[in-house]
Amino acid sequence: RQPSRIPQELGSESSMSPIRDQLYAISRRKKSILCVAADVESAEELMSIAEDVGPHICVLKLHADIIRDWATETPKRLQEIAARHDFLLFEDRKFADIGSTVVAQFGSGTHRIASWAHITNAHALPGPGVIDGLRQACESSGRMVGLLLVAQMSSKGNLIDGRYTESCLRMARDAFPFCIGFIAQERMDPTGKLFVMAPGVQLEAKGDGLGQQYNTPEHLLKEKGVDFLIVGRGIYAAPEPWQGRTKVQGTILEYPSIEYRE
Numbered sequence: 001r002q003p004s005r006i007p008q009e010l011g012s013e014s015s016m017s018p019i020r021d022q023l024y025a026i027s028r029r030k031k032s033i034l035c036v037a038a039d040v041e042s043a044e045e046l047m048s049i050a051e052d053v054g055p056h057i058c059v060l061k062l063h064a065d066i067i068r069d070w071a072t073e074t075p076k077r078l079q080e081i082a083a084r085h086d087f088l089l090f091e092d093r094k095f096a097d098i099g100s101t102v103v104a105q106f107g108s109g110t111h112r113i114a115s116w117a118h119i120t121n122a123h124a125l126p127g128p129g130v131i132d133g134l135r136q137a138c139e140s141s142g143r144m145v146g147l148l149l150v151a152q153m154s155s156k157g158n159l160i161d162g163r164y165t166e167s168c169l170r171m172a173r174d175a176f177p178f179c180i181g182f183i184a185q186e187r188m189d190p191t192g193k194l195f196v197m198a199p200g201v202q203l204e205a206k207g208d209g210l211g212q213q214y215n216t217p218e219h220l221l222k223e224k225g226v227d228f229l230i231v232g233r234g235i236y237a238a239p240e241p242w243q244g245r246t247k248v249q250g251t252i253l254e255y256p257s258i259e260y261r262e
């Protein structure tokens, strides 16, 4: 048995997006719909979390610009861990500028995201030019990266409303297969072509004191119909009884069993 929205057989539509195919295949192989968000400040911490959670996840989400000692070899090391444990790398860059600027932000700079990420995301705010710019950067780098549009946010008081979210859905449909899904809090595309990854997830629904609002895996999966869950501090900063490396392993065992819809 499989999660309802992850197709058992990859149809002709699936093969239009190799990254989405890869993600669904990993999800089926590992029986996981878990993306771990590692907002940590050192490359060593990032690698250590990647090793710990690697066997259990589909995706590792990171913010390269948080890492104080990001080095040329950091992406290579991440890619090696990702290949060994069978997961994808998601740079949560949230591009939000005009097309020509995002071309450079995506392909150049310290992080050269287009050269190593499997997935990245963007705000739809600038209009379709942001997507066109990112696609162009991919084409010039000769590597395809899957794009997610931020259609909703988990933070309290965010300015996104229903109309904006609807416009994101239209923009994403127009941009398929480069755009493969959304960051959102509920199911977006009734056809299931575009998937949803939801952040703001902990086993207990509360907040973090800085505007983050958490929902439980059950709520997001069963009531809201999202496809993948993004969990950060609920795993890597979990309290007792999970300490050190085992805290990650102990916590993560709870998540796939709850999250994977069978």
Ligand code: 5IU
Pocket (backbone or CB within 6 Å): 037, 039, 092, 150, 152, 153, 154, 155, 183, 199, 200, 201, 212, 230, 231, 232, 233, 234
């Ligand atoms: N993130 C959110 N909410 C959003 C978006 C992104 O929390 O609406 I868009 C990111 C921020 C952080 C991760 O990297 O997801 C959630 O981490 P915690 O599970 O530690 O709150």
